[in-house]
Amino acid sequence: MAAQEEAAALRAIYGADFQLLSHSESEGITFQIGETYKHHARKVQLKVTFQLPPGYPNCLPDISISSDQLSRKQCSDLKWDLQQYAVTLLSQPIVYELMMWLQQNFENSLGQPTAGKADEGDNQQNQGNSGDGTWMALLHLDHMRAKAKYIRSIEKWTSDLSLTGRLMFMGKLILILLQGERKDIKEYLVLQKTTKVDVDSSGKRCKEKMISVLYEEKLQAEHVRLTSFSVKEFASGCELHQEFEDLGLSDLYDKFVQF
Numbered sequence: 001m002a003a004q005e006e007a008a009a010l011r012a013i014y015g016a017d018f019q020l021l022s023h024s025e026s027e028g029i030t031f032q033i034g035e036t037y038k039h040h041a042r043k044v045q046l047k048v049t050f051q052l053p054p055g056y057p058n059c060l061p062d063i064s065i066s067s068d069q070l071s072r073k074q075c076s077d078l079k080w081d082l083q084q085y086a087v088t089l090l091s092q093p094i095v096y097e098l099m100m101w102l103q104q105n106f107e108n109s110l111g112q113p114t115a116g117k118a119d120e121g122d123n124q125q126n127q128g129n130s131g132d133g134t135w136m137a138l139l140h141l142d143h144m145r146a147k148a149k150y151i152r153s154i155e156k157w158t159s160d161l162s163l164t165g166r167l168m169f170m171g172k173l174i175l176i177l178l179q180g181e182r183k184d185i186k187e188y189l190v191l192q193k194t195t196k197v198d199v200d201s202s203g204k205r206c207k208e209k210m211i212s213v214l215y216e217e218k219l220q221a222e223h224v225r226l227t228s229f230s231v232k233e234f235a236s237g238c239e240l241h242q243e244f245e246d247l248g249l250s251d252l253y254d255k256f257v258q259f
Helices: 002-017 072-087 095-110 122-129 147-160 182-194 237-246 250-257
Strands: 018-024 028-039 042-052 062-066 135-141 164-170 173-180 196-199 205-207 211-218 229-233
Touching: 002 018, 002 028, 002 042, 002 095, 002 182, 002 211, 028 095, 042 095, 062 072, 072 095, 095 182, 135 182, 135 250, 147 164, 147 182, 147 196, 147 229, 164 237, 173 182, 182 211, 211 250, 237 250
Parallel strands: 164 229
Antiparallel strands: 018 028, 028 042, 042 062, 135 173, 135 211, 164 173, 196 205
C-alpha cells in the first residue's frame, strides 16, 4: 500500500516524466522517472528506474540509471552514490528524497565534464527547459470537505515554500495556480499527497488522492509574475476566464479549464 501511494504521489509530481512499467503482487511496482540535470553547463537527460519490492519501504528499492549522454561507468558511479544515500533512509518512503538528492548532488557526484558530443541547442534549452528560475503549475482538486482547514494548510505550505499563486473556486471546480522554484512546487505536491489534509465521507482524516497536475512549465514572458498567494471565489466561468486572461493565461484556460 505504501508503495502504491508513493507511486501515485510521484505520478502527480512528475507528470509525463513518470512512467509506470509494471505492477504485480509478487514483484512489486516498477516505474521510471526522467529528469534533466546540469553538468558543467551541459544538459544531461537521465532516466532513473525504481523497483519497489513487496517489502518496501522496509527494504531498499532496486535502482538503475541510464543516459545517452553519460558513460556506463558514470551511470554506475551515480547509482552507487544514490544507493549509499538510500541506506540512510531505510524504513520510510524514499524515492522523492533520492530524486532530490540527485538534483542537489548530480554535478558533484560526476566530477569532471562528460565526454562526448556537445549539445547543439544548449543555449536555447537553457532558456526554455532549465530547472532554475520561476516555474508555474496548475493543479486540479476534486473536492474539499474540510474546506477551512484545507485552505489553511495550503496557505501555510505556500508561505513556507515561498510560492505565490491562486487558490480558485468556481462552483465545484477547484484550481490551484503555483509559481516559484520548481523544487518548491514539487515539495508542495509531496505535502499535498502525503499529509492528512481533508476528511472522507465518514469524517475521518484522509490524504489527498484526487489531485491532478494539469500543467507544469517554466514561466513564460507573457505570463504575469505573481507576488503573493491568495484565495479567490468566482461566481461564473466568465469571471474565472477573466482572471486567467488578466494573468496572461488564456491559453491555459482554453486547454485545461474550459469543460
